[in-house]
Amino acid sequence: MQPYKPEKVFVERAVAESVITRNVLGNLPMAQVEWIDEAGQMVDKSRRWNPSIARAKQSLVLARHPGRFFKPCPAGTTKTGRRNVCCNYFVVNFASNCHMECSYCYLQAYLNLPYMVVHANVEDLLDELGQVFSSNPRSHYRVGTGELADSLALDSLTGYSRPLVEFFAGFTNAALEFKTKSNCVENLLQLDHRGRTVVSWSINPPTVVQAEEHKTASFEQRLAAAEKCSAAGYPIVFHFDPLIHYPEWEKDYRSLVEEIFQRIPPRSVPWVSLGALRMPPRLKALVRERFPRSGLPLGELLPTEDGKLRYFKPIRVEMLSKMRAWITAASPQTRIYSCMENTDVWQKVFQSQQPPSEVELGDSLLQLL
Amino acid sequence: MALHPYDPVAGAALRNVPLAEVDSKDRSLALSRPWQLRPSLLASIASHGILTPLRLRPKQNGLMQVVHGFRRFEAARRLGLPSIPGLVLASRNLLKLFLQALEEGRTARTLSSLENAAALRTLKYRFNVPEKRLIEEFLPLLDLKENRRTLRLHLDLAVLPDALQQALERGLENETALRLSGRPEDFQSLCCRLILSFQLGKNRQKKLVEMLDEILAAASKQEVQSVEEVWRELGCAALENRADLTPADRWKRILALLRQARYPALSRHQARFDELKAALKLPPPVRLQAPRYFEGSSLEISMTVREARQLDGLARELKRISGSQEWEELFRLL
Structure with missing residues (x-):
């Protein structure tokens, strides 16, 4: 993975004393630092400056998150009001934006603030989670940090993983998921996680990583990092998402699945998810502009009921079904679910009358830990 | 000697200027392109001559610069006229002269997108008018929406290659051209x-x-x-x-x-759907529709009937063909 080295760090005075701020500034002794009163002023600055996406990412903003950190994952709700089959996931946005450059990344067309932002008020985050988990002890929570940022890509700078892992180790009704395309796992290896933190990788065959997932850890680096985490006792999860359709996809994805389960003990992998490439229409134009050599926008992507472009239905049913069969053959005990798909496709892929409810699916995954 | 009674600039003189004294290469204040000369204007000038004088100003190299009237000048050049009537302006304030010309142009007729684009580009890059002023003052003056996007669009239109600009005049949309x-x-x-x-x-x-x-x-x-x-x-x-x-x-x-x-897979799918639908030989009032792009699990069947007897007949006909292999395959396509 190409490490992140911002040219400039903007620090909101409100987080001057945060351990995260201390970690970042300590790890970036050469970076230019500017203290700011309020991170909101950066929005105006970006509008005036109007930097390219890549240029803006060279600035890191350490700010206080003023609102709630803890939210239901928005994957199930869609712009058109249609519900996709969902897994009762929750997200905590400890940061927003990602310095890696996956051609298909939806953040390109989603974020208002183009800079890299880390919300350094980790104490507020933990207080909020503690209140949620303690006040609903019978409810179960799978919480991820990888919605608006890669969970671990900046961890060598921020050290955010330590307080989070140690916090979740104290709860039996909640689990934390780090979702990453990096190999930044060194901070995790000595922590007392008590099996309440899952480390997951979004993964694709090496050819796709090389062509579409720029600046990320290579397939080999990701798998080596997963081996380390597995050896440290962490449950390991793989998100085969986004699945990319191209002429050799069957051979490549089948090898991918086989290699993963040859190197990671199947008992360490409680679940995996599947999802075919999808994107809002405006992202397709942006990918064409920013990544003219990418073949992704040239796939057979068509508008679907939730407003997103997806592969033509028979293509994604075939991809998801075959992946399911290969994974089941390699690791029969690993639970498989599909992310952001509609009931119709779910039924075809899982050959079921009705998909499970959100809570059923979420709880069944958590019970595997 | 100021001959033009309404000229706002003191020292302006109405003269017959030999064409050779006009710097034909200096189009820095032009709103139009040479190819935008309308045949009707050319014909009018051929018959009646130039009725409205051009606005010109003397340059340091001894030639005259056209400030306003580029199409008339182009027509005169093509017709081989020896001279043109010109109001020769003494002012050295080029921005003021350009704004007067713009005012005259926009009040006499509706400027095209390309002319608006040229005006905004000249103001921005030749006269260094700040973007804020362009947006707040000049976009409304040109009957354009007062926002940065509109300004950006027009600045980009102004530098399109000639072929695209010509197509714009004939129906190509701004966004497509860009x-x-x-x-x-x-x-x-x-x-x-x-x-x-x-x-x-x-x-x-x-x-x-x-x-x-x-x-x-x-x-x-x-x-x-x-x-x-x-x-x-x-x-x-x-x-x-x-x-x-x-x-x-x-x-x-x-x-x-x-x-x-x-979309080869979708096309093959659609073609097979159409074949199967045709093979069903549905009665004409019955319409069978797949969900858009086959996203969905149900077929839509609709019919138009005028009386109960007709409905009864169609229902019996549908029942008769409902067990056919074509139906089975049609549902499998979803």
Whole structure:
């Protein structure tokens, strides 16, 4: 993975004393630092400056998150009001934006603030989670940090993983998921996680990583990092998402699945998810502009009921079904679910009358830990 | 000697200026391009001469610079007139002269998008007028929306290649022109030809450019082919010239070929659906519809009836064919 080295760090005075701020500034002794009163002023600055996406990412903003950190994952709700089959996931946005450059990344067309932002008020985050988990002890929570940022890509700078892992180790009704395309796992290896933190990788065959997932850890680096985490006792999860359709996809994805389960003990992998490439229409134009050599926008992507472009239905049913069969053959005990798909496709892929409810699916995954 | 009674600039003089004394290369204040000369203006000047004097100003090199009246000057040049009537302005404040010319132009007629674009570009880059002032003062003056996006659009239009600017005057949409501007010339040329000959509206222009662009990008990944080669291989070139079809039919068939090339799996699926539907021989009042792009698990069947007896007959007919193999396969397509 190409490490992140911002040219400039903007620090909101409100987080001057945060351990995260201390970690970042300590790890970036050469970076230019500017203290700011309020991170909101950066929005105006970006509008005036109007930097390219890549240029803006060279600035890191350490700010206080003023609102709630803890939210239901928005994957199930869609712009058109249609519900996709969902897994009762929750997200905590400890940061927003990602310095890696996956051609298909939806953040390109989603974020208002183009800079890299880390919300350094980790104490507020933990207080909020503690209140949620303690006040609903019978409810179960799978919480991820990888919605608006890669969970671990900046961890060598921020050290955010330590307080989070140690916090979740104290709860039996909640689990934390780090979702990453990096190999930044060194901070995790000595922590007392008590099996309440899952480390997951979004993964694709090496050819796709090389062509579409720029600046990320290579397939080999990701798998080596997963081996380390597995050896440290962490449950390991793989998100085969986004699945990319191209002429050799069957051979490549089948090898991918086989290699993963040859190197990671199947008992360490409680679940995996599947999802075919999808994107809002405006992202397709942006990918064409920013990544003219990418073949992704040239796939057979068509508008679907939730407003997103997806592969033509028979293509994604075939991809998801075959992946399911290969994974089941390699690791029969690993639970498989599909992310952001509609009931119709779910039924075809899982050959079921009705998909499970959100809570059923979420709880069944958590019970595997 | 000031001869023009309404001229706001002191020291202006009305003169007959020999054409050779005008700097024909200096178009720095022009709003129009030479090709924008209308045949009617050329004919009028050929018959009656130039009725309204041009605005000119003396340059340091001894020649005259045209401030306003570039089309009249172009007509005079093409007609080989020896001289033109010109109001020679003494002012050295070029911005003021340009603004007067702009005012005269915009109040006399509606300026085209390209003329607005040229005016804004001249103000920004020649006279360094700040963007804020351009947005707040000049966009409303030109009857344009007062926002940065509109300004950006017009500044970009002003530097489009001539071929695209000419197509703009004939029906190419602004957004399409800008999208084409970054593409190779042969691609621009094919798209403009199709858009203008089939008189495509905004949405169709957008769709055509997007599909062609993606088809060509996919083709170029396999081997480098020229745009026209791909066009021929798709079978579109032959259709484009079919004199026995109406333009609407030609366009419909071209579009079908493009869809087939861009979405092969969907096209095969749709073709099989159409075959099966035809094989069912549904009674004419019954319509069978697949969900859009086959996203969904149900077929829609609708019918129009006028009386109960007709409904009864259609119901019996539908029941009779409901067990056919075609139905089974139609549902499997979903």
